[in-house]
Amino acid sequence: MMRDSAPPVVERPGLEDVAEEEDVFAAEGSKSMPQPGSCQVTGGKDVEGPEKARGQLSVSQMEADFVQLTFRKQVSYRKAIAKSGLHHLPCQPSTSSLNRTDPEASIRSTVDWTDSALYGDHIWFETNVSGDYCYVGEQHCIARALQKSVGRKKCAACKIVAHTLCIEQLEKFPSSRAILLDDTLPLNDPNFRINFRCKPSFRESNSRNIREPIVVRHHWVHRRRQEGKCKQCGKGFQQKFAFHSKEIVAISCSWCKQAYHNKVSCFMLQQIEEACPIGAHAALIVPPTWIIRVRRHQSSMKSSKKKKRTSFKRKSSKKGAEEGRQWKPFIIRPIPSPLMKPLLVFVNPKSGGNQGNKILQSFMWYLNPRQVFDLSQGGPKEGLELYRKVHNLRILTCGGDGTVGWILSCLDELVLNPQPPVAVLPLGTGNDLARTLNWGGGYTDEPLSKILSHVEDGTVVQLDRWNLQVEPNLGAGAEPDEQQTDKLPLDVFNNYFSLGFDAHVTLEFHESREANPEKFNSRFRNKMFYAGTAFSDFLMGSSKDLSKHIKVVCDGTDLTSKVQDLKLQCLVFLNIPRYCAGTTPWGNPSDHHDFEPQRHDDGYIEVIGFTMTSLATLQVGGHGERLNQCREVTLTTTKPLPVQVDGEPCRLAPSVIHISLRNQANMVQKTKRRTSLPHLNDQQPVPDRLRIRVSRISMSDYEALHYDKDKLRQASIPLGLIVVPGDSDLETCREHIQRLQEEEADKPRILSSQRLSPKWCFLDSTTADRFYRIDRAQEHLNYVSEISQEEIFILDPELVVMMTVATSPSAMPDLVNPSSSLVNSSSSQRQRVNSDSSAAEALTNNSAPVASKLSRAGCIHRSNTTAADFKPRLRQEKSQKTSETEREKEMLIECVKNKDMKKLQELHLKGADLTSLDLSGCTLLHHAVSAGSKEMVRYILDNAPSDLLDVTEKLHGETVLHRAASLCHRTICHYLVEAGASLMKTDLQGDTPKNRAEKAHDAELAAYLENRQHYQMIQREDQETAV
Template sequence: MLHHIEEPCSLGAHAAVIVPPTWIIKVKKPQNSLKTSTRRKKRTSFKRKTSKRGNEDNKGRPFVIKPISSPLMKPLLVFVNPKSGGNQGTKVLQMFMWYLNPRQVFDLSQEGPRDALELYRKVPNLRILACGGDGTVGWILSILDELQLSPPPPVAVLPLGTGNDLARTLNWGGGYTDEPVSKILCHVEDGTIVQLDRWNLQVERNPDLPQDELEDGARKLPLNVFNNYFSLGFDAHVTLEFHESREANPEKFNSRFRNKMFYAGAAFTDFLQRSSRDLSKHVKVVCDGTDLTPKIQELKFQCIVFLNIPRYCAGTMPWGNPGDHRDFEPQRHDDGYIEVIGFTMASLAALQVGGHGERLHQCREVTLLTYKSIPMQVDGEPCRLAPSLIRISLRNQANMVQKSKRRTSMPLLNDPHSIPDRLRIRVNRINLQEYEGLHYDKEKLREASIPLGIIVVRGDCDLETCRMYIDRLQEDLQSVTSTTQRVHYQDQESSFPRVLSVQRLSPRWCFLDATSADRFYRIDRSQEHLHFVTEISQDEIFILDPEMVMSQQVGTPPGMPDLVVEQPLYYKEFTDIFVFLLLPSYPSVSFFSLSLFFFSFQFIECCKKGANLLIQGPDHCSLLHHAAKTGNGEIVKYILEHGPAELLDMTDSETGETALHKAACQRHRAVCQLLVDAGASLRKTDSKGKTPRDRAQQAGDPDLASYLESRQNYQMVSHEDLETAV
């Protein structure tokens, strides 16, 4: 292929962000003609020299960057932290190495960002992509402050961490799934530059306490600057336990989901111990000269948060929307004000259902006095700080890249006049097993999808609005009694020519982008307002439902549905554990909530410590009833293996239903199979005379009803054969 050597390279579709090879100049090593002994002596002296000067020689990089200025170029510097969140960084690092010049991609586990930033400090229009958690972003911003680059390059975020609150604020989503690198680069290039307030934390010894009364604890905070929030009390104590456990056993924290599970367990333990109940008695808070201490003591806050961005605790919005409240303004991350919020256990519990904390103040300066060692955290970095005087003040503003809506991915949107008023789009549903097995074969995945119905939406509809239409479509599907039905809404029209899926969509369903050349990929729910319907498809939409049960497969006996084990329930973030406080009586009911709101491993740990599996709640439902109703197969399996036999056919006092009735009503096929295999009675009726098979039929699952009927007949035959044999 010698005739292709002289062809110019355009650097492809992402030429604007790629560092051209012509910018990279190889540094020639100085030739040394001295004898070996002399070289050996020089090498020895060089070691002594580097030990004194540290990293002044920039680690001897074999190249330098000599940029050629161009207004059309936005060169990108990529930093990847492989240790963030679920250890996705290694895969991300390889993908960026493939798409970009490897000299512009850096692994933060090998070296910090300082050397790379110094290497590229003279590159005009430079942009930075931080692939990691919020801590990684803060690290890079701190180095930029130290280097004093002018102007400071804007920073975009690819969220790989656990909370990713800053990434959510800037529209980058709550976590990276499988979005193509090509689209990520387009979003970084087209993103809007916004400002982010950064705040100083100055720590001194508490002057009100004598030296001999100071308690043990850290004398300084992990960071002296924060971008997201600074907090003390309950949440910081939970984060501190997580941090200490991860430092002791890092191999156990290799996934984002497992990290969140540990947060939930630590929050539950801390709630039982009530370690932060006296926080209000040991702090003094003054904001812009206003003493908030009396109000903090009156409301007995167990957590105080100084918030810079709207998001907190993996996506919640603790400031809320003040609306017409005259005392407070909506929160912004670039207004030079910090929001002060107080939390009780009840308000922490309400965060996950749209609640907010007690708004205390919006101020520019804070003086905080503590009179005992209190857990604190700075952007997720925790410590237990000795009694101190802490001053919070505005440091500066950093340039950040905010992800914005794009209308360039579909030819239809190039001309605004060509956008139709209404789009008729078919909705197709895909389960997780088929997506993971076929997402690289787009045609087979299309064939495996199940039509859900047709929606009619506006041409400029975004995915957030489209989600509401699909939810309405799902509600109508539950009431369909014929094969054809047409429903008119005021702003929507839906029709169902062929109903093939009546199983309800789970709350965790998400959109799939089918426009990528190589595969389908998931769209983060927090980014749905950034995508238009026409960007992911023109005539049909694909959605992924991770809890959808697979249809009957080849090799399944006739009349028996394919009982695939359902995916584990991914519960909400760790603050969900505060639902314990909403229960009417503690601790008798709190143990039941483990099967409803908590994770299987924590439930099993409680059982190992002597919890009674026969315990019943106020409605006389057993643990097996609750686990079967929620569809948690792991808990059901554990109870069946370790619990007494009478749990199988135990009924509740209100409806007379067994655990099998509960599972059949909710169409939890895998749980039904576990109960039937364990010997649960299929002929037992509830207070209305209904068998589990009748309940499955009423719930709209004929396959499950057919399976239960066949197993019921099998039980009857086996019983007659047993009597004959006797």
């Protein structure tokens, strides 16, 4: 195995042993430390007399000498790491105050805002991680001692993983004060633990000026697995191939996310005490130095010391004011800065399935956990009250439109001045307000780091909010209804207020769900219920008489006769342009001089009516009947009618409803970010025109490879070339791509290619770690120069990926360019199509291996190629080339079986195809694995397309990794896994490579494959560890 030449930061005992991962003192002195049950302590008293003396003398002189030498070298390092991110803050808690007294209290999954909050407390969430080692280290891992599977938890703030049983071991402090002394080691202290605390989220108050600037230092954490590159040397963090490896590959800061190799050349001692820049989102993060815990005053002690005062007038008045104000254990003392935009995040974990809970944990990793609030733990009021005096405060609401309304109502109640602007991360179903503010119709897979940047850079706009005042209509004389109510579910609306058909459907769904909640746990089933209810209401005509039972007056103008003439079945008072999951019922009244385009900040509300026909056309771009734009509405109903306020339905008794403007809320609108534009001192202008290659990716490749950008590029299929202005947005690019498809349809095609489906979307390939999808509703916000200047990738969810008969150059002779030179380098096999006109032209001028690859990906369908498509000259040469190819293939397989490396290289340099298959479907890799030749496996991996890794042979359906695992070739398994071989793929017997290793009785290989298999499955979650 290849190992780094540079030595680790600290040799035995290592840095991980001293500070975070292992307990060096217990490990080195394990022979002398009392084992569980070896020394009984009764009654909570220390053992006295000869027994104690003999216990102390049990440490040998050799051990004592070694410990003394080791300690002198390591004490400064231990103290420095212990200080990292913690002890630099003034007036830290004493050791005794940090001891765990209640075992259950040591496992918290929420932030503790009480006066008993522990400094550096972890925030534990359930995790299915099985590959990571327990952070307490093997010496004190209870699960390892018990030798059984135990549940694990993961800290959301620093991303360490520990067994549930080991968490107390991780956080417990020494029972004696020996650890605090510089000249002793608690070798005989059975309660000694590593004391690794989480990144600090607050500080203690003291007599110094609490507004005095205090630096935040790094919070260094060891990682056995780390993505990204080292900040010092710029190289990646190699994953060492070693079974049950305990090697620490990286040291990273959980504040700024900087990561370094665990080498002296990359990470040095002085970096431990350096001030932390907090990272890319420093402007949004609330530093722990702003959040101060204040202790409750001990009035009895103070009064006894101040009895001799002659006057108590001023003191008593101050005391009375303090007693009238509720005491809170935490206060916020910000240091105002025009560059800071501190962010409060409110997450509704019930929105979007399990998305809310995962997003809550992710924001605790990116930000200070004390600026992230779980709305299921008491709502937003306390958090808003705590941060009300923070300058330039911004709020991010993660949930549906109802969650946003909840936050805005709390802001009204607290009367914050100025009111902080609110951004939206849509997790609900409709998300019409989020769509209006350009945040999209739902959260897909955009990195949260990028969302934070959008929140920071977003524009503050105003949103009208409307009052609903309801009075009973005493003159209606309607029959009483048990299900009716005289109050609306909300007295303020931000999106819309409606009555009639849509409210009736929503009300039936709401009542059915309350009666049988277990039947409505599926989003698809809910949609089917909506559709069925809407259809039945349509047939029954439940709202056809709506116009006969309402009276509408807008700014003094009676619209009742117009409503009756149109026979409207639904009436909507709309504040924002979006309605019913993204439709635009007001439309674009540019040709209608009586109405203005709709705005959400003009103080006017739009009144729209719907017939059943206009409701049906909404989903295809239609609009309703525009009735009025007004400032006040009086709506009178004469019978119980279904109504809904921002999606909350009820059956309202006959009433008189007054709608009037309440106020305007500040909102954050997502805007276009010109991140790729040159700086002011950069004289390079944006190019007038951009020539951009367009390549498409299938959904299966995207889901499997979107964290491996290089492999995803290799798997992409060229579509053609577009030429667009340099300042184009993605909407413009979409139009060019659609025209490209139309032009390709009219050309005489050399090969048949699948057209784009209507559901395709753009992919952003500029992020450091992965590709992610761009919501179609947000294409106008993204400039093409932001996501690429040379190539655009698009995701086509309906692209068919299939294997065809064209698996070799000889099977598709029309794709071979006779004048092209033979392959003469290792890179030519991985060369991607560089298209300047179309996929067909590009493929005609490219090499045969690429054609073979595209045939596999579904761009080429051999069965659709007619005889007229073949050129006569190539048809005549077909039989000759086929026989030559067969001879080459036989020679390749023979030299691989014989381990003739020299012959293999010669054939490859002459143009032999390394992707050749034999009659049983075995690749050259299959044969190289069977021969047990590490050199040949490495050579083929370096020079052949990565598609070979998951090709299955016909007899058993096994991949090369299956075969290597069956033969217990550990090193070859490592090569294949590192090259990207799938660990989840099963053979015809349903076995994974891990199962094959188990059947071969190689337990260590099976454990390694299981570890890597799980790593592939959780890779998306753990990517946030890297920067």
